[in-house]
Amino acid sequence: MSTLPGDASETLSGKRPADAKIDEAAEEATMNTEDDFEEEDASALVATFQGTIVGIRYYKGTAHAGEYVSLVREPDNPYDANAIRVDNMAGDKVGHLKRQQAAILAPWMDRAGEHALSVEGTIPHQGNSFNMPVTVELITHAPEKELAAHAQQLEQQLKKSVGRKFQYRSALRTAGNNSTKAATGPTVESQEMMNWAARQAEELDQLFEQQSAQQLANLPAVSTPSQLQTTLLEYQQTGLGWLVRQDTQPKLPFYEKRKEQGRQVWHCSISNSSQAEEPKPFRGGMLCDEMGLGKTLQMISLILAAPPATATAPQCTLIVCPVSVMANWEQQIGMHVEEGALSVGIYQGPSRGNLLPQIKSGAINVLLVSYNTLASDYTKVFGKPNGKGPATKKRKVNSIFDQEMHRVVLDEAHTIRSTKTRVFHACSQLDARSRWALTGSPIINRCDDVHALLHFLRVQPLGDKKIFQRAISVPIQRGDDAGLACLRVAMSHVALRRSKATANVQLTEKTVQLNRVSFEGSEAHKEVYDALFGTVKMAFQAVLQDGENAVLGQYSHIFTKLMRLRQACCSAKLVPMEHRERAILIWKELQQRDLSKQLTAKEGLKLLEKLKGAFSELAELPECAVCLTEMEESQCVILKTCSHVFCDQCIAKVLSANPNCPLCRKGFQKSDMIKKSDASKAASTEGEEKDGDDKIPIDDDSIAKSPKIQALLATIKSMEPDSKGVIFSQFTSFLTLIGQALEEAGHTFVRLDGSMSAAKRSDAVRDFSSDEDNSPRFFLASLHAAGTGINLTRGTHACMMDVWWNAAIEEQAMDRIHRIGQTKPVTVHRFVMKDSLEERIVELQEAKSLQSKGALQKLKPEEQRRSRLRDLKGLLMIED
Incomplete structure (x- = not known):
């Protein structure tokens, strides 16, 4: 294998330019921009109307039984100011809605704003x-959290204005509820709907295997390609036959x-x-084999x-x-392919454009690019996507989008599931x-995820979002x-999935x-955890006294605090010292209250606000989610309304253009912009004003190794001397503490996290x-x-140092070790604080096992909110 980096001065040597570093944190932040976090609108059917199309003999357009048609207002029609034209899917005129019905x-249809249908x-x-x-069908669109109330309001207005001329459907049922009282009270899903949802989950599990x-x-x-140095397993050889057929034979x-x-x-x-x-x-098509079966x-x-049929065809x-x-x-190409064959x-890197002539000339057979780099190039060439039609160039520059490729492959293709x-x-x-999509999870949250992949694959007509939805x-x-049934038919033509069993x-x-670790003997760690939890x-x-909606309104704040609790389970050192002190002092004050006098809802909200400091995510300086650069403290600006952080220059531009937080879309004013340095000074001053006797000696030096790290070291002692292990954590600061403990114990290790360049990851x-x-x-x-995506089968022990909300995330990590190529038994150690x-x-992971399978019919918006409340x-x- 020969490797060409994105630098003209490099040759086929495999070396990378020093400036080609790509930070995964920046890649994640690519989607943390204003256009990427625009809230998806949901829809609800408000009412149906049985109408009549007239005048069809005057038009050439035809419409078939079951066909979707468009209703188009013609306010300038010389014969009827209320005229509504009916067009078929091809855009041909079929006729007009009957005059009396059009008047209703x-x-x-002419309304604008929030009352539009x-x-x-x-x-x-x-x-x-x-x-x-x-x-x-009259349909309303609104953000999911507002959909039910919005639909109810419009339904009531329709009843007043047109009465019995509409056949009404419960707006909330189509938004995910069976009761029109769901907006103000708990939702009880009917047994019929629950059974149907369960049936769908089972359908999804069987969907691919029934068709394989x-x-x-x-x-x-x-035949197995001669340049391939690895013998394909039987199912992989069969899969190759399917891939070749799909790749070479056009399909309609x-x-x-x-x-x-x-x-x-x-x-x-x-x-x-x-x-x-x-x-x-x-x-x-889509290759959706279960993880570990060798899609790569x-x-x-x-x-x-x-390969390309002719030398003049696109090669790459x-x-x-x-x-x-x-x-x-x-690594996989180097391992499986004969040297020099590809x-x-x-x-990547600032000189990546220098590769474009080599791509065009056919000198490169395989070109690797990250989603982040591709999105960055798109913005430079086309600007921000508006979703209103084909992209048009903003800059007349040659780019990767001008290159005709032999094929394009999306790995972890569910990355593109949001069409915004x-x-x-x-x-x-x-x-x-x-065009190919590789993913073990074609459906993450809802069936619309598949639409994004069908659109990318250019599968007509389901690449059209409106047709897919209808x-x-x-x-x-x-x-x-x-x-x-329609989804099943569609996927039978474009997707192949085999499970390990199949x-x-x-x-x-x-x-x-499952190793349950006790706080016993670790007073400082327990004290910090108890204060945060209490x-x-x-x-x-307290907030619950104002009703469930009051709690749900604070959901994002509470969720953030739960994350800090999970960090405290790993080590109290993950909670910054001033935040530990503040949480303990607040908890002491609360414990000294008269327990018979419960906090009021107002006091509860005030407490949540006060706790923001204790649970702030600013323990480490973040990157600005707009420009993707790491900020100095003097540049950090916190939005009081939501606690999100940006650099001063970027948030100033947002303020002048569209004063909504780029991450959560909450509105803000200039007075809501607080410098991080000012917030730190205020926190420091507040701490100095407290009585010195109240301060708790919980600095890092006084906190011993966390119980989890001690349990990990004990587990390592029981491992076979020649065995290797992979230690996973979602918190990079915890990995640092673990690394220090391993060094002290004389163990050698390498590390992989989001701050490392692709080259350093490969070396590790x-x-x-x-x-x-x-x-x-x-x-x-x-x-x-x-x-995901890497092979660590040299290890035989996986140590999961903290739990994730979705058990599937942890299972994916385990599959880095327990997969094809592993020749020894694997032991997974899950460390959980008692x-x-x-x-x-x-326990919640186990209770949610049905949903974690990726059921097509997940909970609807209002049901999701109620489910979250029960979980909390x-x-x-x-x-x-």
Whole structure:
């Protein structure tokens, strides 16, 4: 393998330029910008209207039974100021809505602002030569948290203005509830809906496996490429055959030629519509094999097995992936491919544009780029995406988006699942002959996640969001099995997924041990934890007196405080010293109160506000989420309204243009902008004013090793002398403490976290995987940075030092060790503090096992809020 970095001065030597460092924290922050965090609107059906299309004999456009039609206002129509035109999917005029019906709908279609309604239509059955029926739906769109109340309000207004002329649907049912009282009281989901949701979860689990036999039938015979030095397993060889077929044979699965009214048309079975022009076929698909089955190896095999047909065709396969996965692609190509068979380019660093001529000339076979770099280039060329049509260049510069690729591959493709992000728009803008998405999780939160992938793959017509929603996501939301059936058909044409059971893969034995660690003997750690837990619980109980909605309004603040509690479970040192002191002092004050006098709701809210300092995330200087640069303390500006932090220059620009927090969208004023240095001085002064006798000696020197670190060292002593281990934590500051303890105990280690460049990550994995006597014994890994995409099978012990809300995240990390290529039994040690929040998180993980499977029908917006409230009560040990 030869590697070309993004620097013209480099040759095929594999060296990287010194300035090509990519920080994963910056990559994550790519999506932490104003355009990426715009809240997704949800929709609710307010009412249906049985209408009639007239005048159809005067127009050439036709509409079929089941076809979606557009209703377009014609305020300038010379015959009727209320005219509403009906167009078919191809944009041809079909007719007009009957005059009397248009008079009812027109005022609602003309409304603007928060009372606006969108109007959609479907042809229920064919009519005659003069008119045809149409089912009109009035739909409201609003942020999820406001949707139920907004829909209810509009429904009431419709009833007053048009009475019985509409057939009403409960607005809240389609927004996810069966009761119109759900906006003000608890939601009780009917047993029927619960059973249907459970059925969907089961459907999703079986969706791919039921189809795999059919998908893999009659595959072309494909030989293992001669340049591949690894013998493919049977299911991988079969998968290669499917990949080659999808990559080389254009597909139009949802269209057929037919004649209508004497002309040849293409009829779509998804939208029940016809069009004169031939749709564009797609090449490619989704490889969704379960993690650990070798999606990377199968894709490398495809690159070798299906090269460009001619020397003049585009030569390059572009692989877009998280920066943490780039090193794995390099290593896998080097491990499995004959030396010199593929030249690999690394598109990163300020000189990356110098690679463009080599890509065009065919000198590079495989080009690696991170999602962050691609999104950055998109912004430079096209500016901020507006979602209102094709992107147009803002700058006349040559870029990666001008290069025609042989194929483009998205690894960890669920990264683009939100269609409002720059990452999604950047990937969609790439030009390639075939397009691939690799992911073990095509559906993360909802079925709309799949739409983003279908759009990227250019699968017509489901790449169109409106058609996807009307054919799939809306029926699924309403409990209609037709939506799930449509999704099943669609995925059978574009996706392949095998589980380990389906692939008949026998992995080595894996044992998971839950180690409950006691605070006993660690007074300082217990004191800090108790103070943090006690104050949050008391504040929560107080605010709860104002009702559940009051608590949900403080959800983000409470969630932040729970994160600090989880850090305290790891080590009290993770909580900054002044914050420990403040929390303990507040807790002492609360304990001295008359316990018969419960805090009022107002006092609870005030306490939450006061605790912001104790739970601030500013223990370490962050990067600005707008410009992605690390800030000095003098540059940090805190927004009082939400406690988010930005550099002074960026937030000043936001203030002048659109004064909403780029992360949470809360409005703010100039008076809400507080310098970090001023906040630190105020906190310091407040601490000095306290009685010296109240101060608790809890500086770092006085705090011994945390119970968890002591338990880890004890576990290491019980490991086999020649074994290696991987130690995971989501907190990089905890990894630092662990590293110090390992050094003191004489253990060697390497580390991988989000602050490291791709080259250093690659070096760390290579050193740990070595069998040399002096190779490091332990691998310290950030759960996020190393949770996916890398191979750590040299280790046989995985130490999970803290728990994550979603057990699937931890399981992904375990799969870095327990996967194909592992030849020894694997032991996983999960460290959990006894009688703490962590134990209850583990219980919550088990209770949420149905959802963690990725059910298509997850809880609706209002149900999610109620579920969160129940979870919070359980975590804080508050009885209903």
